[in-house]
Amino acid sequence: MLTAAPKRIAPPTRLLYGPGPSMVEPRAYQAMSQPIVGIFDPYFFDLVEEIRAGLRQAFGTANQMTFTVPASGSGATEAAVANFVLPESKFVVFAAGHFADRMTIMAQRQRANVVRFEKPWGQVFSSEEAEEFLMRERPNAVGFVQAETSTGAFQSGRAITAAARQTGALVIADCVASLGAMPVEMDAVGIDVAFSCSQKGLSCPAGLSPISISPRAWEWLERRPGDPFTWYLDLRLMARYFEPTHAYQHTPSPPLYYAMHQALAAIEEEGLRNRWNRHQKANERLVEGLSRLGFELLVRNPADRIWHLTTAVPPKGVDETQVRRNLVQKYNIEVAGGIGQLAGKILRIGTMGPLATEENVDFLLEALAASM
Numbered sequence: 001m002l003t004a005a006p007k008r009i010a011p012p013t014r015l016l017y018g019p020g021p022s023m024v025e026p027r028a029y030q031a032m033s034q035p036i037v038g039i040f041d042p043y044f045f046d047l048v049e050e051i052r053a054g055l056r057q058a059f060g061t062a063n064q065m066t067f068t069v070p071a072s073g074s075g076a077t078e079a080a081v082a083n084f085v086l087p088e089s090k091f092v093v094f095a096a097g098h099f100a101d102r103m104t105i106m107a108q109r110q111r112a113n114v115v116r117f118e119k120p121w122g123q124v125f126s127s128e129e130a131e132e133f134l135m136r137e138r139p140n141a142v143g144f145v146q147a148e149t150s151t152g153a154f155q156s157g158r159a160i161t162a163a164a165r166q167t168g169a170l171v172i173a174d175c176v177a178s179l180g181a182m183p184v185e186m187d188a189v190g191i192d193v194a195f196s197c198s199q200k201g202l203s204c205p206a207g208l209s210p211i212s213i214s215p216r217a218w219e220w221l222e223r224r225p226g227d228p229f230t231w232y233l234d235l236r237l238m239a240r241y242f243e244p245t246h247a248y249q250h251t252p253s254p255p256l257y258y259a260m261h262q263a264l265a266a267i268e269e270e271g272l273r274n275r276w277n278r279h280q281k282a283n284e285r286l287v288e289g290l291s292r293l294g295f296e297l298l299v300r301n302p303a304d305r306i307w308h309l310t311t312a313v314p315p316k317g318v319d320e321t322q323v324r325r326n327l328v329q330k331y332n333i334e335v336a337g338g339i340g341q342l343a344g345k346i347l348r349i350g351t352m353g354p355l356a357t358e359e360n361v362d363f364l365l366e367a368l369a370a371s372m
């Protein structure tokens with residue numbers, strides 16, 4: 001009898017030097033093949049609690065309401081916006097990149113009155129600018145992107161939160177790209193709602209997005225007039241699963257939790273600060289190397305740069321698409337090009353998690369030099 005060969009897959013082993021997905025922490029990979037447990041198994045709740053504790057550390061918060069949204073980063077953005085931005089309310093977005101535009105569109109779809117403070121892509125906002133704008137607009141909520149992956153610019157949020165507090169506005173921060181690789185410091189900065197993803201600074205696969213909500217924002221949510229226009233991303237419903245009531249809302253995917261648990265354990269063992277320093281050092285080395293190769297950095301001021309996602313303008317005559325093609329074909333290296341108004345103009349090079357080392361930066365630079 002003829003037997004058909006079993007169908008197998010063999011994805012290529014790429015080196016993910018892009019803005020995410022990034023390389024998965026090796027022990028997170030291993031954890032994903034552990035047995036699946038039920039979603040009310042006491043073992044699972046213990047694991048989830050440890051993850052929540054690890055996420056509080058990474059966010060720099062004491063917020064009890066810290067848990068995971070079953071989605072990629074955009075799902076967490078939508079959850080934050082749909083829950084905390086009311087129809088007809090005024091929502092100010094600090095906009096200098098693609099992901100601020102995405103937050104804008106999501107809030108418009110919630111029928112909010114969105115007022116954008118725009119700057120050229122790659123720039124950040126000063127406290128004077130933020131204060132002047134917020135005092136004039138007096139919004140109900142404010143949104144900004146901490147690590148704007150489309151431009152490589154980092155805005156801690158300190159320049160925005162002080163003025164937002166004065167006007168009583170809730171502050172929502174897109175920390176999709178910063179968590180786990182750079183300081184989010186949510187409580188110290190004064191962010192009310194911070195959300196992230198799993199596939200960048202945390203070195204996990206995509207699909208599970210951390211979110212953290214301050215007590216004052218949670219109180220606001222408890223008293224929010226009307227339900228949000230989303231059921232799946234209703235944070236009050238979702239939280240009931242994570243809190244002691246453990247009420248069913250959606251079915252969590254245990255392998256993603258196993259991966260996140262192990263990735264957070266690796267972060268804890270390395271030490272968050274050590275991990276940040278490692279990313280910063282890798283960035284310094286990468287920037288030096290890129291300058292030697294004739295690249296210019298899109299974000300001029302070093303203090304405004306994301307450490308683990310560097311945006312570089314190629315030297316004249318170098319075609320970024322061809323460079324990226326060569327990198328994949330010859331070295332199995334994936335880096336990204338620009339998006340939106342920066343498409344075709346820049347390379348976006350990620351040195352995240354396991355790739356944020358001297359050797360891995362040097363390897364990337366050598367491959368890049370040979371691919372130009």
Ligand SMILES: Cc1ncc(COP(=O)(O)O)c(C=O)c1O
Pocket residue numbers: 019020072073074075077099145147148149150174175176177197206
């Ligand atoms: C800053 C920022 N926000 C939001 C997103 C959207 O996340 P996802 O692609 O996981 O949906 C990304 C993804 O690159 C991002 O970099």
